[in-house]
Amino acid sequence: MSLPIATPSSKRPAATNSCRVCAPLGSVLAFRGLRGCMPLIHGSQGCATYIRRYLISHFREPMDVASTSFDESATIFGGQSNLAAAIKNLVTQYRPEVIGVCTTCLAETIGEDTEGILREITTEDPSLPPIIHVATPSFKGCQYRGFHETVAAVLNTVAKGGKPMSHVNLLPGPVSPADLRHLREIVEAFNLPLLMLPDYSETLDGPSLATYAPIPEGGVSLAEVADAGRATATLQLGATLEPGPGAGLQRDFGVPLVKAGLPIGVRATDAVLDSLAALARGSASRSSDLDSVVPSWLSAERGRLVDAYVDGHKYVSGKRVAVVGDPDLAVAVAGFCAEIGLIPVLVASGALTHRMASSLEALGLAPGAFEVMEDADYDSIQRRVVELKPDLVLGPSKAYPMTRALGIPLVRIGFPVHDRIGAGRILHLGYRGTQRLFDEVANALLTHQQDSSEMGYAYQ
Numbered sequence: 052m053s054l055p056i057a058t059p060s061s062k063r064p065a066a067t068n069s070c071r072v073c074a075p076l077g078s079v080l081a082f083r084g085l086r087g088c089m090p091l092i093h094g095s096q097g098c099a100t101y102i103r104r105y106l107i108s109h110f111r112e113p114m115d116v117a118s119t120s121f122d123e124s125a126t127i128f129g130g131q132s133n134l135a136a137a138i139k140n141l142v143t144q145y146r147p148e149v150i151g152v153c154t155t156c157l158a159e160t161i162g163e164d165t166e167g168i169l170r171e172i173t174t175e176d177p178s179l180p181p182i183i184h185v186a187t188p189s190f191k192g193c194q195y196r197g198f199h200e201t202v203a204a205v206l207n208t209v210a211k212g213g214k215p216m217s218h219v220n221l222l223p224g225p226v227s228p229a230d231l232r233h234l235r236e237i238v239e240a241f242n243l244p245l246l247m248l249p250d251y252s253e254t255l256d257g258p259s260l261a262t263y264a265p266i267p268e269g270g271v272s273l274a275e276v277a278d279a280g281r282a283t284a285t286l287q288l289g290a291t292l293e294p295g296p297g298a299g300l301q302r303d304f305g306v307p308l309v310k311a312g313l314p315i316g317v318r319a320t321d322a323v324l325d326s327l328a329a330l331a332r333g334s335a336s337r338s339s340d341l342d343s344v345v346p347s348w349l350s351a352e353r354g355r356l357v358d359a360y361v362d363g364h365k366y367v368s369g370k371r372v373a374v375v376g377d378p379d380l381a382v383a384v385a386g387f388c389a390e391i392g393l394i395p396v397l398v399a400s401g402a403l404t405h406r407m408a409s410s411l412e413a414l415g416l417a418p419g420a421f422e423v424m425e426d427a428d429y430d431s432i433q434r435r436v437v438e439l440k441p442d443l444v445l446g447p448s449k450a451y452p453m454t455r456a457l458g459i460p461l462v463r464i465g466f467p468v469h470d471r472i473g474a475g476r477i478l479h480l481g482y483r484g485t486q487r488l489f490d491e492v493a494n495a496l497l498t499h500q501q502d503s504s505e506m507g508y509a510y511q
């Protein structure tokens with residue numbers, strides 16, 4: 052079914068159908084990966100409600116997020132008393148091990164000295180749990196920035212140096228709980244002790260409980276994060292991150308920083324495993340002797356994936372694709388698409404990094420063969436999609452109205468996925484996640500072909 056599509060004006064005063072969500076949402080997501088952490092949003096109640104609703108609809112988990120609930124008076128005179136009262140209330144009600152304070156546009160617009168206020172509050176009451184503060188006004192960036200700045204703030208506040216330890220820090224970026232679980236499985240298969248920050252693999256995809264847990268079990272503890280400055284190395288995932296939150300550990304404690312793109316596709320996963328193999332040998336240098344270190348189950352998954360590529364290439368080869376998502380996810384997925392013979396014609400994100408195009412070129416995509424849109428909204432993405440005529444879109448569920456209107460399939464990836472269940476269990480990473488993605492892409496194209504054909508399907 053093909054529905055009429057709106058042709059928006061090229062002169063628009065504001066984003067239409069935004070492709071980005073708030074910076075404090077990314078911050079709350081990262082804080083959810085700290086054990087015993089209660090996120091507290093410093094600003095108006097509406098921001099917190101919106102963020103809760105977005106996260107609940109994606110993860111389908113309870114989402115207690117506190118707010119300092121600015122009213123008119125706090126907006127004019129500052130929210131110091133609101134912040135003090137909120138901290139007191141949530142300590143009484145939730146007994147958190149740590150409080151993560153992120154700010155909204157409102158608090159930052161009035162010039163609130165949140166850091167100074169928190170210093171006063173903690174000086175007055177030393178019995179309070181540790182408080183980590185990060186400034187996350189959405190006018191300076193979206194959830195992608197809020198997430199990474201929060202990881203950097205946690206490391207800057209908590210990590211300490213000292214006698215070197217044998218573990219590896221893994222900074223995975225804003226991936227799904229299923230991705231986090233798989234990354235842990237991969238790193239531990241190399242016999243590398245792991246400190247993963249954040250780790251919301253359980254807090255945002257936990258079991259059903261008889262008794263409600265306002266702060267869910269799971270996450271990395273502050274004591275563990277304190278050891279980040281003593282790690283063998285930091286593996287930071289995300290092709291567009293420059294320098295990224297791991298840079299502070301290198302600067303302050305000399306922890307070597309190893310950067311890699313998200314492991315989606317055979318080549319990208321090989322690269323991450325190569326880095327892990329080098330770390331497992333006690334060296335940060337790359338080695339060509341990868342096979343001797345890679346666990347056999349990973350080699351088997353790689354072999355099955357390559358076999359699937361061979362089986363399915365005739366269904367995907369030469370098809371045009373548009374990718375929408377967080378910068379690092381969009382870049383990695385576009386790289387995977389090129390690897391399997393799809394033609395990425397558009398790679399778009401609501402975030403602004405200025406590094407997506409160069410990251411795609413570094414993956415071997417020919418300059419000029421694809422379009423990149425940063426700081427995009429769905430209105431502008433839709434206009435380019437109408438022109439570029441992809442056969443398929445990979446992106447969040449907010450791309451669905453566009454693909455429905457154009458009559459092309461959508462493979463759901465990233466955040467938010469509000470119109471399907473299981474968003475937290477979408478596995479994007481590793482050979483296993485790539486396998487799932489490849490099957491889904493090939494089957495989406497096959498389904499579309501069958502649905503568009505008069506004959507449908509017949510097997511004689």
Ligand code: SF4
Pocket residue numbers: 073074075097098101154155156157188189190
């Ligand atoms: S005011 Fe800022 S932080 Fe609050 S919902 Fe709007 S964009 Fe997000």
